[in-house]
Amino acid sequence: MSAQHSTLRARRRAQTQRTIQAHAIRLFSERGYDATTMNDVAEAAGVSPMTLYRHFPTKEDLVLIDQHGELIAERIAASPPGQPLARRIGGALVAAAAALAGDDVPAERRTLLVRLQLMISTPALRARHLDNQYALQRAIIDALGDEAAGPDQAFQAQAAAGACLAALHTALVRWAEDEGRADLPALIAKALAAVFGDDTIGRPPIVPAAYRRSPGRRRG
Structure with a gap:
C-alpha cells in the first residue's frame, strides 16, 4: 500500500x-x-x-479514546530542546488546549466538556482515566527524545510530566465543573504556575494554523 x-x-x-x-x-x-x-x-x-x-x-473507550496525546507529543517534539522540562511540556499542554477548546470550534469544545463531565461523574471512567494518563505520560517522555534518554534524565522527565499532568487534570476538572465558561488554556497555565512558578510557560505559545482544529483535521 x-x-x-x-x-x-x-x-x-x-x-x-x-x-x-x-x-x-x-x-x-x-x-x-x-x-x-x-x-x-x-x-x-x-x-x-x-x-x-x-x-x-x-x-468506556467511547468517552476516553482520543487523539489529543498525538497533538501534545508533536508539540513537545517540535519545541526547542534545552528549555526547562516543565516549560516544554506545559507549553504543549496549553497550546493543545487552545487548539481543542477554542471559540472557533464550539462543537468540539462542547464534546470535550461533556467527555470531561462524564469522566468526573462515572466511576468506571474515572478508573480507566488513570490508564490514559499513564499512556499520555509515556508519549510525553518519548517526545522529549534525547532529553529523557538516560536513567536520570528519564526519571526527571517522568517527574516533570507527572506534575504537569496533575496540574492539567486539576484545571480540566475546574473547567468542567464551571460548565466550560472559563478560558481553558489560561486555567491550565494558572495551574502550572501554581506548581512550578509564574514563569513556567513564558510567552503564550503560538498555535500553528495546522493545529487550530482537532488533530484528525491536520492539513496535509
Whole structure:
C-alpha cells in the first residue's frame, strides 16, 4: 500500500471514530451513560455493531479514546530542546488546549466538556482515566527524545510530566465543573504556575494554523 493510500485510510478511520464518538457523547448526555448501550450508539451512528467494536472495543473507550496525546507529543517534539522540562511540556499542554477548546470550534469544545463531565461523574471512567494518563505520560517522555534518554534524565522527565499532568487534570476538572465558561488554556497555565512558578510557560505559545482544529483535521 502506498503512503498516500495509507494516509487516506488513516484519515477515514479517524473521521469514522469522530463521528461515532460524537453520537455516543450526545446519547450519553441525553440518556445517561449507564442507560445507553453499545447497540444504541451503533444505530445512532449508522454503523454495524462490528464496526463500532472495531473502533471502540469497550463502552468506556467511547468517552476516553482520543487523539489529543498525538497533538501534545508533536508539540513537545517540535519545541526547542534545552528549555526547562516543565516549560516544554506545559507549553504543549496549553497550546493543545487552545487548539481543542477554542471559540472557533464550539462543537468540539462542547464534546470535550461533556467527555470531561462524564469522566468526573462515572466511576468506571474515572478508573480507566488513570490508564490514559499513564499512556499520555509515556508519549510525553518519548517526545522529549534525547532529553529523557538516560536513567536520570528519564526519571526527571517522568517527574516533570507527572506534575504537569496533575496540574492539567486539576484545571480540566475546574473547567468542567464551571460548565466550560472559563478560558481553558489560561486555567491550565494558572495551574502550572501554581506548581512550578509564574514563569513556567513564558510567552503564550503560538498555535500553528495546522493545529487550530482537532488533530484528525491536520492539513496535509
